[in-house]
Amino acid sequence: MRTLRVVGLHEDGKSIVCEDPARRERFLLPADERLRAAARGxxxxxxxxxxxxxxxxxxxxxxxxxxxxxxxxxxxxxxxxxxxxxxxxxxxxxxERSRTAELAQSAHPVRADGPDVQTLSEVVAYAFGVRGQDYSQVTWDAWKGDDGRWVVGLRWQAGRSDNQAHWAFSPGAHGGTVTALDEDAEALLDPESYRAPRPVSAEAEQPTLDSVVGGAAVFEVPEPDESDTRELPRVPAEDPPPRQPAPPPRPKSRRKHTAVPAWEDVLLGVRSQRG
Incomplete structure (x- = not known):
């Protein structure tokens, strides 16, 4: 890199004339904004x-x-x-965005009866505890919306899904206030209304409309292969059920017949009654 010396201002008034002392070559350097900034450092x-x-x-x-x-x-x-x-x-x-996100966490959520006593970070941390999720893995951020107001955002991952919640942040005394902008933000402000999703078992598959016709399951039966000449195994006939033994004959009931006395006994009895 060669060193040049300033000779003076060019006749056009917009360039600086520089010269190489060794070779006596002259150069023109535009006197633009970059040259002025470089001269000022x-x-x-x-x-x-x-x-x-x-x-x-x-x-x-x-x-x-x-x-x-x-x-x-x-x-x-x-x-x-x-x-x-x-x-x-x-x-x-x-x-600036990082600092605003920190301030928004100390703001108070706005509810129907006024600002909450707890801060946004306290309410959200409690909501994550109710859900059994790790609050230490969340990411806070802040930016300005189209209306010029600050928006604070929260991002976290639950399983395979990425979730986001947004609040409008209004700086002010005692930390300012935040107002929910979407359903996820409202759900985090109301932890008691959270309902855990019901687990779906992969083993117990529910029948679909395509597999059920008229309330009965449809099973596809493979068509027989004509080229298969193997003899099908014979299914042994089932033995007939054993006969139940005949019940024993019912004994005949014996009726007691009244004994008929001989005529002598009758005659004697009559006589004795008469005497």
Missing amino acids: DITRLGQIEIELESQMRPREIQARIRAGESVEQVANSAGVPMQRVERFAYPVLL
């Missing part, structure tokens, strides 16, 4: 000018998009510049 302004020249997205627009919830990677891909050049402008905004 303003590195931040130099980075802004570099992004403005390489992309149509200005630093203010980058910060506005970061403040609206976009990530550094999303903005860099949209602007067509390396992530390192976006991070220098996104860093202060990311700190």
